[in-house]
Amino acid sequence: MxxxxxxxxxxxxxAAAGIGRSIALALAQNGARIAVNDVNDGKRTCDEIREAGGEARFYQTDVSEVDAVNTMVATVEREIGPIDILVNNAGVNIGKNRVPTYQFPDEEWHRIIRVDLDGxxxxxxxxxxxxxKxxxxxxxxIGSAFGVVPARLQCAFTAAKAGVLNFTKSLALEVxxxxxxVNGIAPGSILTEGTRILFYNxxxxxxxxxxxxxxxxxxxxxxxDIAAAAVYLASDDAKYVTGHVLVVDGGWTAGFARDW
Ligand SMILES: NC(=O)c1ccc[n+]([C@@H]2O[C@H](COP(=O)([O-])OP(=O)(O)OC[C@H]3O[C@@H](n4cnc5c(N)ncnc54)[C@H](O)[C@@H]3O)[C@@H](O)[C@H]2O)c1
Structure with a gap:
């Protein structure tokens, strides 16, 4: 696109990996100057953007730390310029140890809510x-299809992502x-380094x-597929689109994919 x-x-x-990396690359390919954030090392994404002729700087910050986020935003604005496009993509989930809500550990609930919603x-x-101003x-x-239609055994993730999508609409009304x-994207099952093993193991x-x-x-x-949606929503082509959640899930949440 x-x-x-x-x-x-x-x-x-x-933006060090996965969907965030692709979004950063796609925005850069279309001329944006990119502040690459991640809690882990994001050098690879910056290098890829620069190798393709774009501009990028890395900001290593945990989005669940409020003071660190405020400092990061002030630093980006000073070093690159006022931010025109924010993509809230950083996210975590429970991993393999999935359990029902009545067994869900406090620390996992708080870890996921802190990153996925507070961040x-x-x-x-x-x-x-x-x-x-x-x-x-x-x-x-970046929400999730599970923020639209919830799944079992991921109570913190589904709650956080539903929160993200309603927060998106609430903020859109205000600003x-x-x-x-302010718009949201609800990805379905997307292949990343982390999820590839689920499909091809x-x-x-x-x-x-x-x-x-x-x-x-x-x-x-x-x-x-998610990067293309983000590029569209960031662009002036979407200048009359706000408070919308674009579901990019291959039809997963459209209805039952099986006959009854
Ligand atoms: N892959 C999917 O199938 C899928 C489906 C639905 C929603 N999503 C959402 O898309 C987003 C990206 O997911 P992904 O699959 O690319 O995941 P990923 O694990 O491949 O990448 C997530 C990135 O976020 C970073 N990160 C984690 N915690 C952070 C923090 N506290 N501060 C800053 N950075 C942090 C990680 O280091 C990593 O680089 C997430 O919000 C996720 O919930 C993904």
Whole structure:
């Protein structure tokens, strides 16, 4: 997808890997200058952007730490410029030890809510303050299909992602009068370094077939599918789109993919 983002400054959280990395690369390919955030090393993403002729700087910050987020946003604005595009992408989930809510550990609940929900709030608050003053900007929150239709055994993730998507709409109502747009993306099952093993490990073949049987398009998505949606929502082509959640899930949440 080709849009015009030349000169715009974009902060992408959790951009060292996976969906965030693809979003950062795609925004850079369209001319944006990228602040790459991650709690882990994001040098690889910055190198890839620069090798392709783009501009990027790395900001190693945990989005669940409010003071660190405020410092990061102030530093990005001083070093690169006022932020035009914020993509709240950083996220975590429970991993393999999935248990029902009545056994869900406190520390896992708080860890997931802190990163997936508090982090979105902290970054959005810090960035939207200056967007409102400048009367421009686009915020894109990466939720999940499970924020639209919940899944079992992931109570913190489904609660956090539903929160992110409703927060998206609430913030859109507040900042719309200042020309700031806020939208969400709800990815379905997307192939990343972390999830690839779920689909292509012979040991989990049965699980992969079961997952795929729920997806009308018959396959998991690619990180580039989410990046294309983010590029559109960041661009002026989406200038009348705000408070919207774009579901990118191969049809998973459209309804039952099996006959009854
Ligand atoms: N992959 C999927 O199938 C899928 C589906 C639905 C939603 N999502 C959402 O998309 C987003 C990206 O997921 P992904 O699959 O690319 O995950 P990923 O694990 O591949 O990448 C997430 C990145 O976020 C970073 N991160 C984690 N905690 C952080 C923190 N506290 N501060 C800053 N960075 C942090 C990680 O270091 C990592 O680089 C997440 O919000 C996730 O919930 C993914």
């Amino acid at each position: 080709k849009v015009e983002l030349t000169g715009r400054v974009a902060l992408v959280t959790g 979105v709030f902290y970054c959005s608050r810090a960035v939207s303050a200056s967007m409102v 400048r009367k421009r900007g686009a915020i894109i929150n 719309g009068p200042y020309g700031v747009r 012979p040991e989990s073949k049965q699980k992969a077939e079961s997952l795929i049987s729920h997806i009308p398009l018959g396959r998991p998505g690619e990180t580039e």
